[in-house]
Amino acid sequence: MTDVLLENAIVVPCEGNRTVFDPGSVLVLDGRIVACDRAELVAQHPAAAASSSIDRVDLAGHLLIPGLHNAHLHSGLLRGTAESLALWEWLEQHVDPAHRALTPEIAEAASWMAYTEGLRSGTTSVLDMWRFMEGSARAAEGIGIRATLAPYTADKYGWFETMATNRRLLETHRTAADGRVRAWVGLEHMFYCSPEMFREAAALAEEFDVGIHTHSSETVWEVEESVRQFGKRPIEVFADRGILDGRAVIAHGVWLDDTEIGVCVDRGTAVTHCPCSNMKLSSGAAKVGKYREAGMTVALGTDGEKENNNLDMIEELKFGALLAKLSTADPAAGDPWDLLEMATREGAKALGLDDVTGTIEVGKDADLVAVDLGAIHFVPLFRSGADANAVAHLVFSASGRDVSDVWVKGRRLVENGEVISVDITAVAERAQAAAEELFERRRALGEPVAGPAAQLGKSV
Numbered sequence: 001m002t003d004v005l006l007e008n009a010i011v012v013p014c015e016g017n018r019t020v021f022d023p024g025s026v027l028v029l030d031g032r033i034v035a036c037d038r039a040e041l042v043a044q045h046p047a048a049a050a051s052s053s054i055d056r057v058d059l060a061g062h063l064l065i066p067g068l069h070n071a072h073l074h075s076g077l078l079r080g081t082a083e084s085l086a087l088w089e090w091l092e093q094h095v096d097p098a099h100r101a102l103t104p105e106i107a108e109a110a111s112w113m114a115y116t117e118g119l120r121s122g123t124t125s126v127l128d129m130w131r132f133m134e135g136s137a138r139a140a141e142g143i144g145i146r147a148t149l150a151p152y153t154a155d156k157y158g159w160f161e162t163m164a165t166n167r168r169l170l171e172t173h174r175t176a177a178d179g180r181v182r183a184w185v186g187l188e189h190m191f192y193c194s195p196e197m198f199r200e201a202a203a204l205a206e207e208f209d210v211g212i213h214t215h216s217s218e219t220v221w222e223v224e225e226s227v228r229q230f231g232k233r234p235i236e237v238f239a240d241r242g243i244l245d246g247r248a249v250i251a252h253g254v255w256l257d258d259t260e261i262g263v264c265v266d267r268g269t270a271v272t273h274c275p276c277s278n279m280k281l282s283s284g285a286a287k288v289g290k291y292r293e294a295g296m297t298v299a300l301g302t303d304g305e306k307e308n309n310n311l312d313m314i315e316e317l318k319f320g321a322l323l324a325k326l327s328t329a330d331p332a333a334g335d336p337w338d339l340l341e342m343a344t345r346e347g348a349k350a351l352g353l354d355d356v357t358g359t360i361e362v363g364k365d366a367d368l369v370a371v372d373l374g375a376i377h378f379v380p381l382f383r384s385g386a387d388a389n390a391v392a393h394l395v396f397s398a399s400g401r402d403v404s405d406v407w408v409k410g411r412r413l414v415e416n417g418e419v420i421s422v423d424i425t426a427v428a429e430r431a432q433a434a435a436e437e438l439f440e441r442r443r444a445l446g447e448p449v450a451g452p453a454a455q456l457g458k459s460v
């Protein structure tokens with residue numbers, strides 16, 4: 001059933017004008033939004049709105065927002081097992097050995113878990129960097145979520161994906177599952193990938209007309225090392241190597257200087273801000289307000305389960321707001337609306353999906369999230385006037401556990417707080433077994449192989 005009338009909600013369309021319809025209704029026919037706001041429904045679609053065949057959902061006491069875009073994620077199974085380490089030490093001792101031990105079956109179980117967890121807490125679209133991503137595509141298709149798949153490719157270490165396997169994924173999954181699943185080109189990091197690989201990646205993205213996703217400028221050390229090795233800062237190196245010629249999304253971008261901000265604005269390069277991960281790994285505070293003022297598209301992401309340690313985009317809104325306030329010593333920074341826009345409209349724009357999703361507007365796909373404002377941590381609720389506080393409640397008081405319902409393309413995937421598109425217990429049990437197998441395999445490999453930090457003589 002993808003015809004549905006959602007009634008009596010506090011509707012926050014995120015279309016750019018910070019409008020709220022309260023009480024508002026959204027009419028969805030054939031998976032698309034055909035009307036938003038009660039007056040419009042009655043005037044333009046009286047028969048549909050009054051039809052007895054349509055699925056009617058009373059959302060009184062709920063906030064209705066566009067589906068959230070988690071624009072930087074890694075499926076994974078290391079949650080809670082590698083704490084209190086610096087980024088490069090953590091990569092070398094925990095993350096890379098797990099990559100070496102990974103199998104396609106374990107990788108697929110991780111994607112089923114990550115996407116189900118994200119969906120339950122209001123994520124309708126992910127940009128996932130992972131491996132053996134044919135399994136990730138199956139997970140996204142089965143769960144009903146949108147997924148953009150950017151494989152972890154690298155040519156300096158033997159255990160990653162290659163441009164050949166990325167090409168194979170593009171050949172089979174460039175656009176799949178009725179457009180919900182898409183493949184992109186991935187590059188792990190400039191220290192894991194040769195300059196030649198960057199050029200191959202740019203050519204591959206151009207050939208298939210898809211975007212590129214990579215990490216950069218997460219720590220001061222890597223920026224300094226880029227200058228030492230290549231004579232330029234990372235974003236300038238990326239421009240030289242051609243990966244910013246088309247659509248590109250850079251994860252983190254914590255340490256961009258004015259020149260790099262200018263390059264991103266000129267090239268339309270987006271950054272995904274991952275405040276929780278950046279705080280947990282002590283990477284730094286991206287100057288998100290400055291980036292946005294300059295005209296950059298800044299999306300929001302959780303990063304992986306190993307550096308967050310959950311995939312709750314509603315919690316991420318709060319972390320983003322608080323980090324902005326703390327790092328700028330400006331209480332006006334990190335306004336709740338700014339964070340909500342980054343997670344919705346700007347996330348869709350970064351992913352090139354803004355024609356189809358990211359806002360609650362007529363003509364867009366019905367990717368919608370209802371948040372139940374009935375719990376005690378939302379008291380008092382003021383619905384109108386100068387004290388209206390529903391959006392502040394979403395960012396500062398809510399978590400993903402308050403999400404009651406989720407629709408993607410009009411299909412209801414979460415109902416009254418329960419995932420209904422998959423058996424969440426079976427997904428969790430499969431992931432637990434896969435993690436136990438992964439850790440057993442990793443132990444059998446013995447000592448970690450030296451990664452870029454050790455090879456470049458960095459003391460971490």
Ligand SMILES: [Zn+2]
Pocket residue numbers: 072073074215251303304
């Ligand atoms: Zn990452």
